Each structure stands twice: as C-alpha cells, then as structure tokens.
Amino acid sequence: MTTTTAERVLGARERPTSPWQLALRRLLRHRSGLVGGGIILFLLFVALFAPLLAPYDPNDVLLGKEEGIRRRQKPCIYLLGCPKDQPQHIMGLDGNARDVFSRVIYGTRVSLFVGFTTVTVAILAGTVLGAVAGYVGGWVDNLIMRFMDVLLAFPALLLAIAIVTVLGRGLQNALLAIAIVSTPVYARVVRASVLSVKEREFVLAARALGASHLLILVKHILPNSLPPLIVQATLGIATAILDAAALSFLGLGAQPPTAEWGSMLGEERNQVFTAPHLVFFPGLAIMITVLAFNLLGDALRDALDPRLHQE
Amino acid sequence: MTQYIVRRLLLSVPVIFGILFVTFALARIIPGDPCKAILGEKATQEVCERFYREHGLDRPIYEQFVAYVRDFFRGDLGDSLRYGRPVLVIIIERLPVTIELSLAALFIAIMVGIPLGLISAIRQNSAIDLFTMFLANIGVSMPVYWLGLLLAYTFALLLKGTPLWLPPAGRLSAALTATPFYEVWGWTVEPETVRFYVYNFFSNMYILNSILTREWDVLKDALRHLILPAGALSTIPMAIIARMTRSSMLEVLRQDYIRAARAKGLRTPVVILKHAFRNALIPVVTIIGLQVGLLFSGAVLTETIFSFAGVGSMLYEAITARDYPVVQGFTVIIAIIYVFANLAVDILYVFIDPRIRLE
Numbered sequence: 001m002t003t004t005t006a007e008r009v010l011g012a013r014e015r016p017t018s019p020w021q022l023a024l025r026r027l028l029r030h031r032s033g034l035v036g037g038g039i040i041l042f043l044l045f046v047a048l049f050a051p052l053l054a055p056y057d058p059n060d061v062l063l064g065k066e067e068g069i070r071r072r073q074k075p076c077i078y079l080l081g082c083p084k085d086q087p088q089h090i091m092g093l094d095g096n097a098r099d100v101f102s103r104v105i106y107g108t109r110v111s112l113f114v115g116f117t118t119v120t121v122a123i124l125a126g127t128v129l130g131a132v133a134g135y136v137g138g139w140v141d142n143l144i145m146r147f148m149d150v151l152l153a154f155p156a157l158l159l160a161i162a163i164v165t166v167l168g169r170g171l172q173n174a175l176l177a178i179a180i181v182s183t184p185v186y187a188r189v190v191r192a193s194v195l196s197v198k199e200r201e202f203v204l205a206a207r208a209l210g211a212s213h214l215l216i217l218v219k220h221i222l223p224n225s226l227p228p229l230i231v232q233a234t235l236g237i238a239t240a241i242l243d244a245a246a247l248s249f250l251g252l253g254a255q256p257p258t259a260e261w262g263s264m265l266g267e268e269r270n271q272v273f274t275a276p277h278l279v280f281f282p283g284l285a286i287m288i289t290v291l292a293f294n295l296l297g298d299a300l301r302d303a304l305d306p307r308l309h310q311e
Numbered sequence: 312m313t314q315y316i317v318r319r320l321l322l323s324v325p326v327i328f329g330i331l332f333v334t335f336a337l338a339r340i341i342p343g344d345p346c347k348a349i350l351g352e353k354a355t356q357e358v359c360e361r362f363y364r365e366h367g368l369d370r371p372i373y374e375q376f377v378a379y380v381r382d383f384f385r386g387d388l389g390d391s392l393r394y395g396r397p398v399l400v401i402i403i404e405r406l407p408v409t410i411e412l413s414l415a416a417l418f419i420a421i422m423v424g425i426p427l428g429l430i431s432a433i434r435q436n437s438a439i440d441l442f443t444m445f446l447a448n449i450g451v452s453m454p455v456y457w458l459g460l461l462l463a464y465t466f467a468l469l470l471k472g473t474p475l476w477l478p479p480a481g482r483l484s485a486a487l488t489a490t491p492f493y494e495v496w497g498w499t500v501e502p503e504t505v506r507f508y509v510y511n512f513f514s515n516m517y518i519l520n521s522i523l524t525r526e527w528d529v530l531k532d533a534l535r536h537l538i539l540p541a542g543a544l545s546t547i548p549m550a551i552i553a554r555m556t557r558s559s560m561l562e563v564l565r566q567d568y569i570r571a572a573r574a575k576g577l578r579t580p581v582v583i584l585k586h587a588f589r590n591a592l593i594p595v596v597t598i599i600g601l602q603v604g605l606l607f608s609g610a611v612l613t614e615t616i617f618s619f620a621g622v623g624s625m626l627y628e629a630i631t632a633r634d635y636p637v638v639q640g641f642t643v644i645i646a647i648i649y650v651f652a653n654l655a656v657d658i659l660y661v662f663i664d665p666r667i668r669l670e
Contacts, residue, residue: 004319031414032448082521150329155604161611162334162642165630242454246612249456250630265457269616270459272467283457298448 006202010056023227026303027171033299039292047108054102055088058259063097064088069096072268072275090148096257097267100278103259104285110260111289114175114244115237121179121238123233126186126227131217133187134194145191157243158179164252171244171260174253178243182236189232193225234297238290261286312661319657321649328380330646334639335379339372339494343634349392349635349654362460388640393632401625403508406644407515408482408621410612411607415537416544424549428595429555433583443553455609459543459616466539480618482517482536485527490513492523530538540617542632544609548602555598558590566590593664600656604649 017025027033032279041067048052056062062069067089075092078083085237093099151159163177164170198221206216245262247253249269254260256267268278324495341348345368346359354362363369382388383666388398427447431440467479483489493500497521500507514520518537521530537613563569564587572582607623622641 031514146325146329150326150333153330154333154642155608155649157608158604158642159333160612161626161630162638165633165635165638166337168342230494230593238452242452243631245454246456249454249612250566250615250627252630262454265454265460269456269460272464276464279457279460279464283454283461286457287449287453290454291448294448 007295023303025185026297027212030075030299030302031302032295034133036292036295036297036299037287040167040296041106042226043112043289043292046105047112050105050109054099056099056102058103059098059257060094060102061097069093071095072271072278073135074231074275075277082260092274092275095271096156100185100264102283103192103264104261104281106259107261107263107264107282107285108289110171110254110258111204111241111245111286114171114178115241115289115293118175118178118182118244118258119233121175121188122182123229125179126183126188127190127229130187130190130192130225131194134191135198135213135217135221142189148187151181151184154181156239157246160243161250161252162246164247169255171248171254174244174247177247177252181243182240185232185236186229189228189244190222190225194221197221197224226259231301232290234293234300238293238297242290243292299310313389315661318625319654323654326650327647331380331649334643334646336506337637337642338635349633350428359392362648383643388643389636391629391637392639392653393633393634398636400508401637402622402644403512403567404515404642405620405622405625407512408619409454409607409614409623410466411516411518411608411611412537412540412544412619412621413603415541416606416609417548417599417602418543419541420548420552420602424552425556426594427549428487428553429560429588431553431557432560432564432591437481441489442559444556444557447550450546451554453546454612455543455547456612457599458546459540459613460541462539463616466482477539478536479539482533482619484536486534487529489517489520489529489533490524495524540619543616544606544613547605547609548599551598551602552595556595559594560587561592563587587659589663591659596656596659599657600653603652604645607649609646 003071003172021144035194063071068086069089072095072161073089075090076086077090078084078088078090082088089099089101089191091104094103102311129144130146133141134231159181160174160177163180164173167173167176194217201251203216206220211219217251244253248260248262251263253265256263264282265279265286272279333354344359344360346354350358350362360369367375370378388397388402390396391398391401393465394401394557422623427443431443434440463479466475471474479485491510493510493514498510500510517533518530521527534566564583569582569587572586573579577586610621610623611617612623613627614621618624622645626638626641629641
C-alpha cells in the first residue's frame with residue numbers, strides 16, 4: 001500500500017479531525033471533567049437500578065415490621081460495630097421510620113428527572129424563541145428579547161417561587177416554573193449564534209438555492225449554536241437540580257411521600273440537633289450531583305471553546 | 312458621565328414596567344376562581360362579588376393593569392391576606408433585616424473571595440490553587456440551607472461550652488433589646504408617619520443601630536447571631552467571586568503592559584496590586600453586582616433556617632399561608648432592587664474603568 005507524502009509527514013494519528021473529535025479528545029484529557037462525568041454515569045446507574053440497589057421500598061414504614069427500631073434511629077452499620085441483632089440501616093431511619101438510604105437512592109431518580117426534563121423544556125422553548133428572534137429580527141426580535149430581559153431581571157429562584165405559589169405546589173408545577181425561569185438564558189445563547197452566522201456565505205448560498213427559512217434555520221444555522229448550548233445545558237442541569245431541591249425544601253416542589261432530597265431535608269430540618277443524619281445524607285446527595293454537573297459543564301466549556309486553545 | 316448615568320437610568324424604566332407586567336400577569340394566572348383561591352372554597356357568591364369589586368377584578372384587564380401600575384407608584388402593594396396590613400409596611404419592617412444579612416454575607420464573600428482568587432491566580436496550578444478551586448466548586452454546588460443546618464449543628468451543638476459557640480437562631484439574645492437610636496438621641500416621632508418608617512428602617516438594622524447608640528454589648532451579641540447565617544449565605548457568592556477573580560487576574564497577568572511593568576523593575580506586589588488587580592477588577596465588580604439577586608434568593612432559605620425575621624422568612628410564611636399579595640409585592644420589590652443593584656454596578660464601572668466614559 002502506498003502512502004502519500006502528506007500522510008507520512010503528518011503520521012496516521014494526526015490526520016485532520018473534526019472539531020467535535022478534537023473537543024472529545026480535549027474532554028477526555030480534562031481530569032475534573034472526567035470525575036464529573038464518572039459521577040454522573042454512576043448516578044444514572046443508581047437511578048436506573050434503584051429497585052435493585054435499595055434494600056427497602058422508599059415509602060415503606062418499618063415501625064412494627066422490624067424488631068428493635070424507633071423513629072429517627074441513627075445509622076446502624078455492621079462494619080462499624082453496630083450489633084448484629086439490629087436491622088442494618090446504613091443512613092438510619094426518618095421520622096416516619098422509613099429507610100433513609102433507600103429514599104436517598106430513589107431520590108436520584110427524581111433529581112435527575114428534574115434536571116433533564118426542565119433543561120430539555122427550557123432548551124426547546126429557548127431555541128425556538130432565540131432562533132425566531134435572531135433570524136426574523138426587527139420588532140419580533142425586540143419584543144421577544146425584551147421579554148427575556150424582564151424574566152432575567154428577577155432572581156431566578158424567587159420568580160420560580162412566585163410562579164409555583166400561584167400555580168399551586170407540586171413537582172410538576174415546580175418543573176414548569178424552573179423551565180420558565182431558565183428559558184431566557186438559552187434564548188440568548190441561540191439568538192447570539194444565529195446572529196453570528198445568518199449573514200455568512202453558506203447561509204446566503206442556501207437561500208440562493210431556494211431553501212426554505214425553516215430548513216436554513218434547522219440545517220444550517222442551529223448546528224452552530226450547539227457547542228454553547230451543550231455547555232449551558234450541563235450547567236443548567238446543576239442549577240435546575242439545586243433550585244428544584246430548594247423549592248421542595250420550602251414545601252413547594254415534590255410532595256410527601258415522594259422521596260426527593262430537598263423535601264427530605266425540609267421535612268426533618270427541625271431535627272438537625274437530635275437526628276443530624278436525616279439532614280446530612282440528602283444534602284450530601286444534592287451537593288455531589290450538582291458538583292458533578294458543574295465539573296462536567298466547566299470541562300465541556302474548556303473543550304468546546306476554540307478561543308481557549310489558540311495558544 | 313451624567314449623560315451615561317441618565318441613559319442607563321432611562322433604560323431601566325421599560326424593565327421596571329416589564330417586571331410590573333409579569334407580576335401583574337402572575338396574579339391573574341391563579342388557576343380557577345381567584346376569589347375562591349384566595350378567600351377559600353367556602354366563599355359565597357356575594358362575598359366573591361364584593362371581592363371582585365374591591366380588587367377591581369370586574370373591570371377590563373387593561374384597566375386593571377393601569378390601576379396596578381398606578382397603585383404601585385403610590386406605594387400601594389395591596390394588603391396581606393393573613394395580617395390585613397399593607398404589604399409595603401410589612402416589607403419595610405422586614406427589609407432592613409435582610410439587607411443587613413445580605414450585606415454581611417457580601418462583605419464576607421468579597422473579603423475572602425477576592426484574596427483567595429488573587430492567590431490562586433498568582434500561584435496558578437500550585438497546591439493552594441487546586442485546593443481553592445476545589446473548594447469553590449464545592450461552594451457553588453452546596454445547597455445553602457444544608458450548609459446553614461450543618462453550621463448550626465457544628466457551632467451551636469458540637470462546640471457548646473467552648474468560646475467558639477454561636478447561637479443557632481434569632482438576631483439577639485433574649486436578655487438584650489436594641490433601643491432605637493432615635494429614642495436614645497431623644498428624637499420624638501409620630502407613629503405611622505413617613506419619618507417613623509424611615510427611622511425604624513434604619514434602627515431595625517441592629518449592627519448600625521447599636522453603633523449609633525453605642526450599645527457595644529448589643530453590637531457584639533448581634534454580630535455573634537449574624538455570623539452563621541451570613542457565613543452560610545456567603546458561600547456561593549464567595550466561590551463565584553474567587554473563581555472570577557482568578558480567571559480575570561490570569562487574563563490580565565498575560566498582558567504586555569504587565570510584562571512592561573515587570574521589565575521596568577517594579578516589585579511584584581506593585582505590579583500585581585497596582586497594575587494587574589485594578590484592571591482585573593472590572594469583571595469581578597460585575598459578578599459582585601449579580602450576586603444581589605442570589606443573596607435575596609438565598610436569604611429566603613437562610614432566614615428560614617436561622618429564624619431571622621427578614622423578608623425571606625416572611626416570604627416563606629406567606630408561601631405557606633398562600634398569602635399572594637405578599638408574595639407578589641415581595642417579588643416586585645426584590646426584582647426592582649436587583650435592577651437598581653445592576654444599575655449601581657454599571658455606574659461604578661465609570662469610576663473603575665475611565666475608558667467607559669468615552670463610549
């Protein structure tokens with residue numbers, strides 16, 4: 001087999017690669033990003049196999065079913081010297097004598113669901129609004145973006161609180177509220193990238209060839225907003241999980257008996273001095289999850305932003 | 312300069328109208344019959360009709376909005392359903408507590424965050440840099456109410472009996488009271504006048520009030536009560552400020568004029584503090600301004616944990632009691648404070664960065 005001079009000089013591994021491959025390569029070298037990604041994979045695994053991993057049903061009240069237990073019992077771990085005649089509850093029991101470990105495991109499902117759904121809804125809404133604003137321009141652009149500015153003028157969590165108070169408490173309304181308050185960010189990102197490419201030659205060429213506006217938007221313009229959107233979405237999942245947990249903590253989000261980390265914390269916050277484990281574990285779970293998405297988001301920004309790699 | 316400030320002021324007018332529009336719309340999307348949602352399912356037709364008339368809900372929607380805006384500029388935010396008192400008065404009573412807490416938190420965040428960011432940037436990739444940035448990542452990922460509870464547990468329970476013990480709730484110990492400064496100074500003021508509210512606004516900030524009245528034991532006690540909530544509230548802003556200071560400093564330290572300053576033989580502290588830091592400060596100031604919104608959101612959670620009688624815990628009570636006018640009034644006021652905080656930041660730029668004046 002013959003090889004060209006260029007191939008010999010560059011070597012097989014240094015053949016020109018797509019920006020996405022380059023980004024992936026940079027991401028795989030990003031240590032904290034890998035840690036974040038690893039934690040997220042682990043959390044997805046936990047959420048998926050929750051019924052197999054959790055020793056108890058999350059809503060199972062164990063009082064009367066097990067010998068020698070009481071409400072808000074401290075963690076009992078055999079490895080750490082807990083007597084074998086007691087049932088093992090590695091994160092203890094809550095105020096309703098439910099196994100906290102099982103509830104924390106099932107809580108992973110709720111939090112990941114919250115993170116992914118709110119961000120998906122917000123991205124869809126933000127993309128449509130931002131794309132229309134940027135592509136159509138004029139008064140449409142002005143109207144949409146000024147409204148987005150107004151939404152951004154509110155502290156996000158407060159606006160979410162106000163929306164849920166009005167719509168009524170519950171996880172679904174909390175999701176909707178968080179999606180609404182996070183939409184403007186995506187609209188801005190998409191609009192900015194639409195504006196940056198809409199006058200470029202390849203778009204004009206597509207128009208000259210008779211492509212419809214929708215086709216141009218979807219096929220030629222929107223792919224350009226993908227990198228910033230991916231970064232924003234990853235960081236957005238972290239914020240959404242944190243905000244949803246805060247709403248649940250305030251009693252506005254997930255309602256009992258749903259095993260949700262924020263509401264687990266909220267229900268037992270007055271017991272912090274007598275049963276600190278009830279506060280410690282759900283909060284730790286929130287922190288680790290949010291941290292993982294933040295780490296991955298930062299790494300994606302480093303990997304996808306070509307400006308950072310010019311040197 | 313004046314022109315710039317005036318232009319920025321004018322630009323915030325439509326935003327304020329937008330805020331009013333959104334909060335007005337919010338109150339109109341209460342599902343079902345607003346009368347029954349607010350007064351309860353048992354409200355009769357007659358009671359509801361009177362309710363509609365009193366609140367102008369029988370008028371066309373645009374008239375309702377005009378009335379809402381007019382009332383707002385007159386300072387009428389409606390009455391609390393729970394207390395039957397004007398929402399504005401309740402907010403004025405509670406706001407100083409939140410302002411004091413937020414300022415204390417911001418102070419801690421700036422005083423710790425900026426030096427941490429500076430050290431991280433100067434010693435880039437060193438152990439201290441990695442450790443600081445690890446802490447900053449943890450800081451932005453931590454639920455503030457969780458940290459608050461952990462701090463309360465540690466300082467109020469585990470450290471009980473040591474000099475490090477701190478109170479977990481309230482603003483003053485039961486044995487102490489803060490005498491309003493105007494009473495100590497012998498000023499008389501008629502209750503429920505504007506002057507009364509203004510005086511009380513300031514005297515309700517215990518730190519400021521105890522300095523004015525020279526009640527040092529009250530000052531010390533109020534500070535001890537403030538440390539935990541302010542510390543909890545400061546973590547996220549602190550982490551954000553440290554990260555921004557670091558990246559902004561790194562950017563500036565690569566510039567040619569820094570190399571020039573070094574080449575001139577200036578000592579490192581002079582180069583860093585006088586040449587680099589001032590230029591690195593601009594994005595840091597922006598990010599500090601943006602923290603105001605975060606502080607108020609965080610205050611809702613922190614005040615609830617530490618039984619602080621500020622607007623945050625008031626909002627929590629209002630949510631629980633479905634006291635819509637209070638939630639609505641609070642949201643408007645905080646959003647407007649947020650707008651003005653950002654405006655203040657924009658104006659502050661002119662002083663930090665004289666180049667902006669030329670635009």
